[in-house]
Amino acid sequence: RPRTAAAHPDGRHVFMAGFAGYGRVGGGLGIVDLETGTATLVTHERLIPNQSTIALKVLPDGTLVGGTSVEAPGGGHTQAEEAVLYLYDWKRQEVLYQGSPVPKVRDLICLEVGAGGRVYGLAAGGTLFVFDPASRQVVQRADLSSFGGPLRSSLLWQPDGRLYAAFTRGLVRIDPATLEGSWVAPSPVPVTAGLAILGGRAYVASQATIWSCPLGQ
Numbered sequence: 609r610p611r612t613a614a615a616h617p618d619g620r621h622v623f624m625a626g627f628a629g630y631g632r633v634g635g636g637l638g639i640v641d642l643e644t645g646t647a648t649l650v651t652h653e654r655l656i657p658n659q660s661t662i663a664l665k666v667l668p669d670g671t672l673v674g675g676t677s678v679e680a681p682g683g684g685h686t687q688a689e690e691a692v693l694y695l696y697d698w699k700r701q702e703v704l705y706q707g708s709p710v711p712k713v714r715d716l717i718c719l720e721v722g723a724g725g726r727v728y729g730l731a732a733g734g735t736l737f738v739f740d741p742a743s744r745q746v747v748q749r750a751d752l753s754s755f756g757g758p759l760r761s762s763l764l765w766q767p768d769g770r771l772y773a774a775f776t777r778g779l780v781r782i783d784p785a786t787l788e789g790s791w792v793a794p795s796p797v798p799v800t801a802g803l804a805i806l807g808g809r810a811y812v813a814s815q816a817t818i819w820s821c822p823l824g825q
Contacts (some may be wrong), residue, residue, distance in 0.1 A: 609635065609682065611662040611760065616670065623672060623698070625661035628652070633684035635660030637674075639698060650701060656694055658687040662760065663719040663729070667741060671704065672696040673727050675716030691716045693729065693739055709737045709746045720763040720771065722784055728771060730758035736773075736787055750787035755780050759812075762803040766823070774802030774812045779821060793821040 611626035624638040634652030641647075652659060656676050663675035673695055678688040691713055694706040709716070715732035722728055726747075727739040734753030739746050752758075756776030763773050771782040778795035779802075782788070792810065797819070802812035811820045 611635075611660070612664040614664045614666050614672070616666055618670070621698075623664060623666075625664055625674065627660045627662070627677070627679075627681060628684060630682040631684055632682065633660075633680040633687055634658045637661055637672075637696075637698075650698075654701065655696070655703065656692060656706060659692065663716055665719045665721050665727070667695075667721060667727075668725045671741070672698050673719060673721070673739075673741070675719050675729055677715040679714060690714070691731070693719075693727070695741060695744075705741075705744050707744070709739055710735045710749070717758045717760055718763045718773075720765055722765060722771070728763060728784070730763055730773065732758070734758055734775070736782065736789075738787070748787055750789075752780065752782075752787075752789045755789060755791075756799075759799065759802050761801075762812075764803055764805055766805060768823075772803065772805065772810065772823070774799055774810075776800075779803070779810050779812065781823075792823060795819065 609627040613624045622640045628635045637650040639648040659676040661674040662677045676691045690708050692706045693709045695704040710731040713731040717730045719729045736750045738748040759774050773780045779792040780789045781792050797814040799812045804811040809820045
């Protein structure tokens with residue numbers, strides 16, 4: 609039940625992760641070698657036990673950074689209480705670090721890698737955090753819940769050096785230095801999925817309908 613995917617900058621490997629099947633808890637990580645067609649499954653027991661990876665990115669050095677959910681929406685019984693951010697050496701199949709960037713939250717919704725390899729993430733409830741992989745510390749947090757709830761795959765960098773995010777109430781521009789958010793455009797309908805940006809316009813979905821707006825200045 610995929611929820612996230614990432615392409616490695618080596619142009620050869622693709623990673624996919626998500627929730628487990630019906631009645632189960634803990635989703636694994638799939639690794640596909642595009643040259644050989646070989647597929648490898650890292651089970652949740654060897655990754656983050658009883659949790660599912662729902663956000664996934666690749667750091668500049670090739671290390672994977674993942675965000676988890678403790679939920680089991682296919683009818684399984686949850687066993688963990690707190691979502692974690694983790695660093696994973698996929699070649700050695702070794703978890704290098706795991707910790708909770710936002711205490712007591714159950715879902716880390718989306719991640720993005722910024723300048724210097726710092727990781728920006730949105731947690732359920734609307735907390736934005738910045739994680740420094742070098743020090744393995746959360747260095748900033750901000751409450752963006754006034755914009756609504758964050759959506760999966762809804763955090764994107766753009767060439768203007770700013771971060772954009774889709775929330776249930778609309779599209780938000782984020783200053784990466786201060787983490788201050790401002791409206792690009794409130795949505796006239798509840799946003800249920802996002803985010804894509806192409807040709808200076810942002811695209812989100814409200815159920816089966818696609819909406820768009822210009823990013824502006």
